[in-house]
Amino acid sequence: MQIKVIKGHGSGNDFLLIDEISNAYTFTEKNRAELARLLCHRESELGADGILFVMNSVHADARMRVFNADGSEASMCGNGLRLVARYICELYGRSEAVIETMKADLKVSKQNDLFPDVHTYQVEISPVLFELKALPLKLNQPTLYNERIKELSAELRFTAVAVPNPHLIALVTTEQLQSDIQKQLSEKVNGPNELFPDGVNVSFVKQLDHGAIYVRTFERGVGFTNACGTAMSASSLVTCLQEINPFEQPITVYNNGGKVLCVVHKIAADYKIDLIGNATYLYEAAVEVNLERELVEISDKEELTEQDVYEKLQSEAQQIITEMLKG
């Protein structure tokens, strides 16, 4: 079969976007998982952290389904949603839209460029759930806020939160960031284990300055990525709860692929987060795929030039991270 894809990224978290609205594909559920495994494989001609399937919705402007590189489906994807936001706004000539995701309909909108000529979108991250059953995390308590998990680390304190995909977050020192603790414990909770039966996205967070943090995430179903949008949003929330950063003010979140802004809102007893960042297209391609024989071949490809300007943002962000982590 021939499939049209757009390869793009949000903070270097890269995706293949497949439009099931304008193209009459007849994918089965099995096909979507197989496509994710085959096309995202880093040794394939494409390679990505996941696939974003854009579909019609009965009650919203469009529907997003996100599949991780290992073929598992995630309930949400913050960086991916910015790409879908751009795609739908451009498709329908709009500056805002509502996108149906697995567990919520989320508002998205076009924003002023975060950096000259970098397409920028804001997406809503919600609902925010602290109940351990929402992740799920099998501990004999209802929530986990800045606490130790003895099976994972004697020194780190973790917060568990679903937005609504599952996140385990620790505020760490530079030494802990530079050690291999994150890799070890992430592999543990994303392999067969009793605590997180569905796996979890694990983030290490370092405060860099007032209103500025660095977040590195090991993503469930993928491994270390350049950035994870829901993780950066959940991490910003954790710093607000710990009174390190303010609610209702932009927090700059640096990551290995660039930077985003997060604004954490407290509405009565609930929280929601605005995630603002790039939605950059790398190329558009037509791909010949044979799922049975696991063959992928690009038949037509148009390289785009947006990445050239994005790299300026990324190198500025990288310099700041290096300087701040030294200090």
Ligand SMILES: N[C@@H](CCC[C@H](N)C(=O)O)C(=O)O
């Ligand atoms: N990269 C995404 C999250 C993708 C899903 C995640 N790996 C999961 O399985 O929950 C983001 O930007 O939020």
